[in-house]
Amino acid sequence: MRKTSGKQTGLIFFPAFDWAISPTHPEREERLLYTRDQIFEEGIIDFPQIAEYTPSLATEHDISRTHFCVPGVREQTTEAHLIASGAAILLAEEVLSGKIKNAFALVRPPGHHSMRVVHGNRGFCNINNEAIMVDYLRRRGAKRVAIVDTDAHHGDGTQDIFWHDPDVLFISFHQDGRTLYPGTGFTYELGGPRAFARTINIPLPPGTTDDSLLYVVDNLILPVLGDFNPDFVVNSAGQDNHYTDPLGSLKISAQGYARLTEKIHPDIAVLEGGYAIETALPYVNMAIVMALAGLDYSGVQEPDYWPGRFKESSGKTKEIRRIVEELLKHWEKRDRVAPGSGNIVGKFYQREKRIYYDTDHIEENQLEKLKLCDHCPGYLTIDSAANRGYNHNKVLCISVPITACSKCCSEAAELYHKSKKTTSYNYVYLQDKAADIFYSFESGSKKERSLER
Amino acid sequence: MYVGVDVGGTYTDAALLDGGRVLATAKVPTRKEELIGSILEAMDNVLENVDKSKLKKIIFSTTMITNLIAERKFDDVDLLLIPGPGLSHAYYKLKPNIHILSGAIDFRGRETVRLNEQEILSTISEIAGKGIRNVGVIGKFSPRNTSHEKYVASIISGKYPEWQIEVGSRIASQLNFPRRVETTYLTCATRAPYRYFINSVRQALEYRKISAEVFILKADGGTLPLEGSEELPVETIFSGPAASTLGVLALAPPGETAVVVDIGGTTTDLALILSGEPLLSSKGAKVMEQFTQVRALAVKSIAVGGDSALKKVGSKISISPNRLGPAFCMGGPAPTPTDALRTLGLSTIGEREKAVEAMAILGESLGMSAVEAARIVTGQVVDMLTAEIDNMFLEWEQEPAYRVWEVLQKHKVRPDIIAGVGGGSEGFVEQIATKMGCAPFIPAHAAVANAIGAAVAMPTMQVSLRADTEQGYYIIKEEAYQEKIRGRSFNEQKALDLAKKSLIEWAARYGLEVKPEEIEVTHQEVFNMIRGWNTSGRLIDVTVQTPRGIAYKVGNGGY
Numbered sequence A: 001m002r003k004t005s006g007k008q009t010g011l012i013f014f015p016a017f018d019w020a021i022s023p024t025h026p027e028r029e030e031r032l033l034y035t036r037d038q039i040f041e042e043g044i045i046d047f048p049q050i051a052e053y054t055p056s057l058a059t060e061h062d063i064s065r066t067h068f069c070v071p072g073v074r075e076q077t078t079e080a081h082l083i084a085s086g087a088a089i090l091l092a093e094e095v096l097s098g099k100i101k102n103a104f105a106l107v108r109p110p111g112h113h114s115m116r117v118v119h120g121n122r123g124f125c126n127i128n129n130e131a132i133m134v135d136y137l138r139r140r141g142a143k144r145v146a147i148v149d150t151d152a153h154h155g156d157g158t159q160d161i162f163w164h165d166p167d168v169l170f171i172s173f174h175q176d177g178r179t180l181y182p183g184t185g186f187t188y189e190l191g192g193p194r195a196f197a198r199t200i201n202i203p204l205p206p207g208t209t210d211d212s213l214l215y216v217v218d219n220l221i222l223p224v225l226g227d228f229n230p231d232f233v234v235n236s237a238g239q240d241n242h243y244t245d246p247l248g249s250l251k252i253s254a255q256g257y258a259r260l261t262e263k264i265h266p267d268i269a270v271l272e273g274g275y276a277i278e279t280a281l282p283y284v285n286m287a288i289v290m291a292l293a294g295l296d297y298s299g300v301q302e303p304d305y306w307p308g309r310f311k312e313s314s315g316k317t318k319e320i321r322r323i324v325e326e327l328l329k330h331w332e333k334r335d336r337v338a339p340g341s342g343n344i345v346g347k348f349y350q351r352e353k354r355i356y357y358d359t360d361h362i363e364e365n366q367l368e369k370l371k372l373c374d375h376c377p378g379y380l381t382i383d384s385a386a387n388r389g390y391n392h393n394k395v396l397c398i399s400v401p402i403t404a405c406s407k408c409c410s411e412a413a414e415l416y417h418k419s420k421k422t423t424s425y426n427y428v429y430l431q432d433k434a435a436d437i438f439y440s441f442e443s444g445s446k447k448e449r450s451l452e453r
Numbered sequence B: 001m002y003v004g005v006d007v008g009g010t011y012t013d014a015a016l017l018d019g020g021r022v023l024a025t026a027k028v029p030t031r032k033e034e035l036i037g038s039i040l041e042a043m044d045n046v047l048e049n050v051d052k053s054k055l056k057k058i059i060f061s062t063t064m065i066t067n068l069i070a071e072r073k074f075d076d077v078d079l080l081l082i083p084g085p086g087l088s089h090a091y092y093k094l095k096p097n098i099h100i101l102s103g104a105i106d107f108r109g110r111e112t113v114r115l116n117e118q119e120i121l122s123t124i125s126e127i128a129g130k131g132i133r134n135v136g137v138i139g140k141f142s143p144r145n146t147s148h149e150k151y152v153a154s155i156i157s158g159k160y161p162e163w164q165i166e167v168g169s170r171i172a173s174q175l176n177f178p179r180r181v182e183t184t185y186l187t188c189a190t191r192a193p194y195r196y197f198i199n200s201v202r203q204a205l206e207y208r209k210i211s212a213e214v215f216i217l218k219a220d221g222g223t224l225p226l227e228g229s230e231e232l233p234v235e236t237i238f239s240g241p242a243a244s245t246l247g248v249l250a251l252a253p254p255g256e257t258a259v260v261v262d263i264g265g266t267t268t269d270l271a272l273i274l275s276g277e278p279l280l281s282s283k284g285a286k287v288m289e290q291f292t293q294v295r296a297l298a299v300k301s302i303a304v305g306g307d308s309a310l311k312k313v314g315s316k317i318s319i320s321p322n323r324l325g326p327a328f329c330m331g332g333p334a335p336t337p338t339d340a341l342r343t344l345g346l347s348t349i350g351e352r353e354k355a356v357e358a359m360a361i362l363g364e365s366l367g368m369s370a371v372e373a374a375r376i377v378t379g380q381v382v383d384m385l386t387a388e389i390d391n392m393f394l395e396w397e398q399e400p401a402y403r404v405w406e407v408l409q410k411h412k413v414r415p416d417i418i419a420g421v422g423g424g425s426e427g428f429v430e431q432i433a434t435k436m437g438c439a440p441f442i443p444a445h446a447a448v449a450n451a452i453g454a455a456v457a458m459p460t461m462q463v464s465l466r467a468d469t470e471q472g473y474y475i476i477k478e479e480a481y482q483e484k485i486r487g488r489s490f491n492e493q494k495a496l497d498l499a500k501k502s503l504i505e506w507a508a509r510y511g512l513e514v515k516p517e518e519i520e521v522t523h524q525e526v527f528n529m530i531r532g533w534n535t536s537g538r539l540i541d542v543t544v545q546t547p548r549g550i551a552y553k554v555g556n557g558g559y
C-alpha cells in the first residue's frame, strides 16, 4: 500500500459539454450539468484535500494496448473518448507515482460495455476507459489490479477483456441480468480456464437497498479483495443504482454510495453510467468525491430522501445472502478448477460468442481461442465477423499478454504473419503487450501499420 | 489630460498623461494616518502649472483594502448562512460569527427546505445581543433563487432598520458558496474603512478644486466610478498589481506575451500578459488564504524582494522572507539582494562600498569573495523567480477544461519579454530573461508604471443573466434581480438582449455611457433540457461586458 496520509484526492471533471451521442440520447451534453452546479457551488474544489487536474488525450497506442478497433482506433473514437480515457490514465499515473492518495475521473463518455474487439458502440460505450487504464498500469509495473464495477448494468465489456487474465480481478455487482441490459453477469460467469474466479458477478434483485449492498461489500467484496491483495484497486463507478435512476430498479441512496466508496477504498474511481441527471448525479457525485477526500459526507442528501425510506422484502435479503455464500465457495476454489474438457481442442481452449451492439445495430460472432501454455497465461486469438446492414467485416485478432513466455510470443507472431497471407480476413491484428507494439494489417491494400511508444 | 495615482503601502505615485505622452511623474512616501496629505503631495507634484480644467479623469489605485485586510483592521460582522444539505455544517462553524439557518435551494433554484421564521428571529436577537450591527446573509445556490436571502434580509431590516445588511447573491453571483461567504464577509467588513479612503480622495480633490471624473481601479484591471465603488469595496483589493500590469501593457510593444515582474521591498509580484491580454485568475482573488469571487488578474506574490535579509544557514545563503530594514548599502542592518546587485554593478542604488562590505561579510563565513557571494545571491533570486514564472505558465496550461474544444486548443506558451517595473527590478530582469530565453524589457518610467497603468485604465462592467425557461424565470446576477419569463418565445437572443439592456442601464446609473455595439459577450452557454424524449426547456447563461483594455498606448517619449 502506498502512503496516503496528508495527500490529496485528484479530480478530473470532464463533463464534455459539447459532446453527445445524439441530441436526445441519455449520453448528452446535459448529463453532468447539475453535477457541475453542485460541485462548483459546494466549493469543494477549493479544499486543500482536493487537486483538480485538466485531462489529456489517450493515444492510439494506449487504446490499441486494450482494444482491437475495427478498422482502426480513429474510426471508433471521437476526441471526447480520447479525453475520457486519457483522464483515467493521467490520474492513475499520479496515484501510482504517489503524488496523490486516490482519484476520481468524473468523465464522460463511459466505457464498461466496450469489449476487446470494437466494431461500434455498445451500451453507450465505444472504448473501455478503465480497461485501457488498467493495461497502462500493468505496463507501468502494477502486477495485480482489482476492478470493482458498481454500475447497475453488468460490466460485460470489462469482463470480456480480462476474462482470461489471472492478474486482474474483476468483481461486478449489478441488477440481475434477467431484468436489465445487457442480460449477463450471472454467478456462473467466473472467468477463463486460467483465471477461474478472477471474474465474480453479483446479480442483485431489483429493489436492493443500501443495507444489503453494504452487506455484499462487507461479506464478499472486501474479503475477496483482501485475499487477492491487489497493487491497485479501480472502481467503475456507475450511478444508476440510485433509487431515482430511469433505467435501473435498485434503491441505493447518495449516503449508500458514500459508504460504498469508503469501504471499497479505491485508488481510482472512474465514472460509468447513471442517467438520473438531476435527482441522483449531483448528490451521488458529491458523496463520492467527499468520501474519497475524507471529508464529512453525512450532510449530503437528496431532497426527497429520509433514512429508512426504502425497505426490501426479507425474501430479497435472503436471496442476496445466498448469492454471497455461493460466490464465496467459488472464490475458495479459485486456483483449483480445471477447464471443462469439452472446450479443449488440441492445445487450445475455445468458446464461441455472439455480441450485439445495441446502439449501432451490429451483430458480431466470435470464435475465441486461448493457447493453454504451461509457462504463461497464453496468447489469445479472436476470429470475429460483424454484420452491420450489408456491411460485413471479418477480422483476426491476436493478443499476447504482458507476461507471455517467449514461445507464446513467437507462435503468435508466426500466426500473424501466416494470416496476413490468407485472404479470409479484411484485417489482421497483432497486439503484443509484452513488447508493447501493436500491428494492424489491411488485406485489401496490403498495408501494415505499427504503433509503438 | 489623465492623472493616475497609485496609493501604495510605502509610496504614493502619480503620473500625468496626455494622449499617450507622459507629461510628469511623482513618487512621495505614503503617510497612512494622513492619506489626504500624501495624495495631495503626489498630485501637486504632477499638476504644477497645469490648467486643472483640462483634467478629464483621475484614476486611483490603492492597496488600502489589501493592507486593512492583512492587518485585520476591519469591522465585526456576523454572517447568517443558509447552507442546506451538502458539506457538513461543521466546516462553516469554524468561526464564532457564523450562524446557520434552516432552508435550502437546489441547483435549479427550487426551494427544497423552507426557512424557519422563529429560528431567524432568535438568531437576530442573539446577534443584537452581541452588539453587532453589520451582517451578511448568504444562501447556497442563492444566485439561482434570491428569495431566501432577501426574505431573511427583510426580516432583519424590519426589526433593525439601522443595521448594515448585505446579501450574497448581489455581491458574489457565481457558483461557489464558500467564496460567496468570504466575499460577502469582506464587503461588510471593509465598507466603513473604505469610506474613509473615498472621503480622503474627495476632500483632496475639493481642496484643489478639481472637478474631473474620478475612478477607482479594480483587481481585474478595469475601473469603477469612485461613487459607485462604495458598494463593492472588495473589488479594489489587489488593484496595485493590476496597475503595474496595465502600466506594462501601455508601455510595451503591442500583442506581446509578457511576464510582469514587480520587485518590491519584501515581495515580488508576478503577472502575465498573454498576447496583449492581461491574464485573469480563474479562481478569483485569494484573501487570507481564502478564495473569493472577486475577479482579479492572475497575480502571484513571492516572498522575496530587494530588502529581504540574507543570512548564512549551514553552508548556504538563505533569503529570509523578512525585512530587517533597508539594504546595507542604504544604511540598513543586514546584507540584501539589493547589495548583491550593487556589488555586481547591476544597479546604481546605494553606496557601492557599503554593498561590497555587506557581500564580503556574507561571503567570508562561506569562504568566498564578495563578488562570488553576490553572484550566488542574485542567482538564487533569479532561480526562485524563474521557477515561479514557469509554474504560472504551467498552471495556466493546466487550467481545467470542460469542453472537448477547450482541451484540444490547449497549447504551450512562452513569454516574449520579461518586463521589470518598480524600483529594484532592473538587475534581475535581465538575468531572468536570459535564463528564460526571451528579451528583457525595462519600460521608460518603470518606477511609476503603476501610476501610468492606473491612468490608462478603462471602466469595466459586466452583467450575467441566467434563464431557466422550464422554471420560467431569469436572474440578472449582479443585481440579484429575478423576473418571471412570460410566453414561450424566450430564447438565447432574448437573453442576450436583456443582458445588454441591463448593462447599459446599470452603467448609466454610474454615469457611464455604453454603446450597444461595443458590448462584448464573454460567456454564452445553452443547454437543452430533455425530459423523456422531448425538450422541456432551456438553461441559458450569458455574460456581457464593456470592452476591456487600456485607453491608449504610452510612447517612450519623455517629458
Ligand SMILES: [Zn+2]
Pocket: A151, A152, A153, A238, A240, A272, A273, A274
Ligand atoms: Zn449502467
Ligand SMILES: [Zn+2]
Pocket: A373, A374, A375, A376, A377, A378, A379, A404, A405, A406, A407, A408, A409
Ligand atoms: Zn506461454
